[in-house]
Amino acid sequence: MEADEGKLSVIIDKYDGDRSYLLAMLQDIQREYRYVPEEAVRYLCGQLRIPLAKAYEVVTFYKTLSLKPRGRHTIHVCLGTACHLRGGPGILETFERELNVQTGDTTENGLFTLETVNCLGACALAPLVRVEEKDFGKTTPANAKKIIREFHDGEEL
Amino acid sequence: MMASRERLYAIGADYRKAISGYDKIVKICCGTGCISSGALTVYDELQRVLSKRGLSSKQILVKKTGCHGLCERGPIVVFGDDEILYQNVGKRNIERDIAALLATINEDKIEDELLYKGDDKTKRYMSSFDIPFYSGQTRIVLSLNGVIDPENIEEYVGYGGYKSLHKALQMNPMEIVDLIEKSGLRGRGGGGFLTGFKWRSCRQAQGLPKYVVANGDEGDPGAFMDRSLMEGNPHGILEGMIIGGFAIGSNHGFIYVRDEYPLAVYRLSKAIDEARHHGFLGRSIMNSGFDFDISIFRGGGAFVCGESTALISSIEGKSGEPRAKYIHTTEKGLWGKPTNINNVETWSNVPYIIDRGWEWFQSIGSDRSKGTKVFSLVGKVKNTGLIEVPMGVSLREIIFNLGGGIQGDKKFKAVQTGGPSGGCIPEEFLEIPVDFDSLTKLGSMMGSGGMIVMDERNCMVDVARYFLKFLIEESCGKCTPCREGVRRMHEIVDRICRGDGSMGDIEHLEELGKAIQLSSLCGLGQSAPNPVLSTIKFFREEYRTHVQEKKCPAGVCKNLITVSILPERCTGCMRCAVECPVDCISSEKKEIHGIDQSLCTKCGTCFDVCRFGAVKIS
Numbered sequence A: 001m002e003a004d005e006g007k008l009s010v011i012i013d014k015y016d017g018d019r020s021y022l023l024a025m026l027q028d029i030q031r032e033y034r035y036v037p038e039e040a041v042r043y044l045c046g047q048l049r050i051p052l053a054k055a056y057e058v059v060t061f062y063k064t065l066s067l068k069p070r071g072r073h074t075i076h077v078c079l080g081t082a083c084h085l086r087g088g089p090g091i092l093e094t095f096e097r098e099l100n101v102q103t104g105d106t107t108e109n110g111l112f113t114l115e116t117v118n119c120l121g122a123c124a125l126a127p128l129v130r131v132e133e134k135d136f137g138k139t140t141p142a143n144a145k146k147i148i149r150e151f152h153d154g155e156e157l
Numbered sequence B: 001m002m003a004s005r006e007r008l009y010a011i012g013a014d015y016r017k018a019i020s021g022y023d024k025i026v027k028i029c030c031g032t033g034c035i036s037s038g039a040l041t042v043y044d045e046l047q048r049v050l051s052k053r054g055l056s057s058k059q060i061l062v063k064k065t066g067c068h069g070l071c072e073r074g075p076i077v078v079f080g081d082d083e084i085l086y087q088n089v090g091k092r093n094i095e096r097d098i099a100a101l102l103a104t105i106n107e108d109k110i111e112d113e114l115l116y117k118g119d120d121k122t123k124r125y126m127s128s129f130d131i132p133f134y135s136g137q138t139r140i141v142l143s144l145n146g147v148i149d150p151e152n153i154e155e156y157v158g159y160g161g162y163k164s165l166h167k168a169l170q171m172n173p174m175e176i177v178d179l180i181e182k183s184g185l186r187g188r189g190g191g192g193f194l195t196g197f198k199w200r201s202c203r204q205a206q207g208l209p210k211y212v213v214a215n216g217d218e219g220d221p222g223a224f225m226d227r228s229l230m231e232g233n234p235h236g237i238l239e240g241m242i243i244g245g246f247a248i249g250s251n252h253g254f255i256y257v258r259d260e261y262p263l264a265v266y267r268l269s270k271a272i273d274e275a276r277h278h279g280f281l282g283r284s285i286m287n288s289g290f291d292f293d294i295s296i297f298r299g300g301g302a303f304v305c306g307e308s309t310a311l312i313s314s315i316e317g318k319s320g321e322p323r324a325k326y327i328h329t330t331e332k333g334l335w336g337k338p339t340n341i342n343n344v345e346t347w348s349n350v351p352y353i354i355d356r357g358w359e360w361f362q363s364i365g366s367d368r369s370k371g372t373k374v375f376s377l378v379g380k381v382k383n384t385g386l387i388e389v390p391m392g393v394s395l396r397e398i399i400f401n402l403g404g405g406i407q408g409d410k411k412f413k414a415v416q417t418g419g420p421s422g423g424c425i426p427e428e429f430l431e432i433p434v435d436f437d438s439l440t441k442l443g444s445m446m447g448s449g450g451m452i453v454m455d456e457r458n459c460m461v462d463v464a465r466y467f468l469k470f471l472i473e474e475s476c477g478k479c480t481p482c483r484e485g486v487r488r489m490h491e492i493v494d495r496i497c498r499g500d501g502s503m504g505d506i507e508h509l510e511e512l513g514k515a516i517q518l519s520s521l522c523g524l525g526q527s528a529p530n531p532v533l534s535t536i537k538f539f540r541e542e543y544r545t546h547v548q549e550k551k552c553p554a555g556v557c558k559n560l561i562t563v564s565i566l567p568e569r570c571t572g573c574m575r576c577a578v579e580c581p582v583d584c585i586s587s588e589k590k591e592i593h594g595i596d597q598s599l600c601t602k603c604g605t606c607f608d609v610c611r612f613g614a615v616k617i618s
Ligand SMILES: Cc1cc2nc3c(=O)[nH]c(=O)nc-3n(C[C@H](O)[C@H](O)[C@H](O)COP(=O)(O)O)c2cc1C
Pocket: B186, B187, B188, B189, B190, B191, B192, B193, B195, B215, B216, B217, B218, B219, B220, B303, B304, B305, B306, B307, B308, B309, B341, B342, B343, B344, B346, B347, B448, B522, B523, B524
């Protein structure tokens, strides 16, 4: 992709081009593109006058930043302790099988990215699955399949 | 706008006047748990129906609050000053429940169906004061959670907020430090370090400017106390930090919150804006001449960033690698300047101590652990949620009285405290008082307050493997014992779970664990072996069975179990077949079911859903 310099400048200006806000800028970029495109990192480093390696060190260190493009919907399966104990791994397996992807990857049609998280803070509803803003509590393998259908519906495949 | 004492009273008075104009107050819990169960729909529907009707002769205030505690039974709706508590509102039938809420609002009619039911299913509890989950608690930092609208500063002030700040600003900073020290408050972020002592070293440290930081990273999986505080009562944290800043001699505060907590970030930002607007933040706070401001820093979701030196690197815009602590952060922290980091809950305690005095705080809790502690009680317990208890109450009290015992009346097996740095505590120690020192003595930890209850269907070796895997992923990789050692421990435990364990593995794990504890650079590595060492200590037999007999008594480790259906018990209800994720259960209605062993992934779902005990795991 081409880095949209206009958009990136807005982000950089928001922090007055202060390098110590590198992480915050990268988070904003991630929010804009749903991942951190290489071109955006290059542009950012140029503007802030920092080596590319430094930005990559930060991008790869933090979990919430991703260098890979993501699908239209990201399915977050919680594997925090409460969710692990109440059957989270089985839910993850079901998604992997039904979507035919490995955790961390995106389906071929670009519709779903499957990811795990370490607690979404609603442990009472374990095992928890989050798709976009929507949470699905006390998930079972059967409703994992329903979740896929819910977000498939109305979408071209 | 400058806030003076008069202004503070005026805000409070305005609020009380506004509130007295309402006939009914309806509080809808909009903490993360309840939102996940559909609380926002309940709120929107109720508002819609109320405004459409417009006929009610009564003035009704419907407000969104932070977590009320009983997340398992959310969405929670509370009337007045907790006189009526409804649970599971809108879960089964939203229209019927909205109608019930209206009937309560208009005619004071109580809907039995929505009340909390006791264990025997006959007793219903009307008010939260009577429900054992609540009546066993002492709420200090949570006292306004679930009560006030966190997005409205007037409510906070109306309930006495920022009064302590005003009081503190009349005091001598050193007097405040003394008072916090005498109260016995210890840090709630895990280590249990004496807060007043830390403040004193930071106050006395050379160098300007000084910084105060609230650690709201909360990387512990299965813990949501800090999040609930940030979402439910953000001003309480701000007030604590401003007082701390004044006592220490700092004009700059940071709150470090992880990016995965968007609601917490939003509510904290809003609170900061409102506090600034009313003159509780900014220049010459409450006309005292003291300047202080707070910014939010969004972390990137790395567990190690909760560690204080890593957190500092992270705020400085670097990756979050810890450094050795020869020099304390109180002397050289953020940008090389004296920095005082406290956990969010620690800060929240401060206004209460200023308000009621150190003697009061000191009178709560156990010998060397003063005050209360907030726990997130989760796992296989009936009432999962957020609780606050005086330190020193027993584990049994927490799990069986407040928590209501084990789900499905299964057998209690262990409780895990302290997250990845802690350990598992078995039944024989249920009577021990929960405080910093007793938990440490058992090889576990208070940690930040996650309490995860396990039953007979949880395998302790699997739990150990779970934490090791978590820690491998979260280790920053800077030092060898942690980077390589924890990985090696995981390999061994994983092998045991897969049925390839050999004699000597357990002893090897113990040796390796001790070496890692002694030689790692930061707290992550130093405590990483705890989950393994404590499970070996208390459940050695379970390890031995895995290694020698190649069996998993809890029925979790896949290579060591088979799942089958007992023909004599199966009723042919088809429940298991519907839930089986790989459709490997042959089924005809009313016929005995069978499992195709070649396809079965041994997930145990059929076991968990069968109501007739017809599934056997062996
Ligand atoms: C690996 C690791 C993770 C930590 N995570 C947190 C955390 O998420 N929140 C927190 O307040 N403290 C955390 N701590 C403890 C902090 O380093 C620090 O002791 C604490 O924030 C100090 O505040 P307190 O004195 O109020 O407890 C962590 C420590 C380690 C070693």
